[in-house]
Amino acid sequence: MSRRLLIFAVLFVVLLVMILPVYAADPKPPGSVSDLAWMAGHWQGQKDGNPLEEHWTAPDSGTMMAMFRWIRNGRVLVYEVLVLEDGPKGPVLLLRHFKPGLIGLEEEKDGPLRCPLAGGGPGEAVFVCEGEPTRLIYRRAGENGLTVLLERQRDGKARTDEFNYQRVPRVK
Numbered sequence: 001m002s003r004r005l006l007i008f009a010v011l012f013v014v015l016l017v018m019i020l021p022v023y024a025a026d027p028k029p030p031g032s033v034s035d036l037a038w039m040a041g042h043w044q045g046q047k048d049g050n051p052l053e054e055h056w057t058a059p060d061s062g063t064m065m066a067m068f069r070w071i072r073n074g075r076v077l078v079y080e081v082l083v084l085e086d087g088p089k090g091p092v093l094l095l096r097h098f099k100p101g102l103i104g105l106e107e108e109k110d111g112p113l114r115c116p117l118a119g120g121g122p123g124e125a126v127f128v129c130e131g132e133p134t135r136l137i138y139r140r141a142g143e144n145g146l147t148v149l150l151e152r153q154r155d156g157k158a159r160t161d162e163f164n165y166q167r168v169p170r171v172k
Contacts, residue, residue, distance in 0.1 A: 036084060045163060045165040047070065068082065081098070082095040083095070087116065090116065092117070096112045124139045144167040
């Protein structure tokens, strides 16, 4: 009888070890666009002495939208249209680049760059783009600062561009 009890106890422990991780998994759903409300606002900065500007709307209906403009030597270098959308696995950043004349740089067949939220925490969001070795990291820098890091591979070399912004006060 004690041998049966021992076998039963061992089988019970094995079964418990196999089942518990399923129930111990984090039941918290993936983050949502509303968790990124800290990105909202009008942001301005400079890169190599050239003006940068980024505007983010407040979250609404699981989305945020933004525009980015980079001016070099008095001319627009690039525009971006960015959208954050809630997806089944969390927020996804979608973006397209345009040159002056609103001429798209990504082909229509390729669609927008798609960069799901891959990590971060309070005041930080890390997006990893699908199909290319690119990461975009948005990070709050104090009450009125925003830093964006663009990490990518160019010609086989790792490159990081840093864009530092300050919040533009709202016009009343």
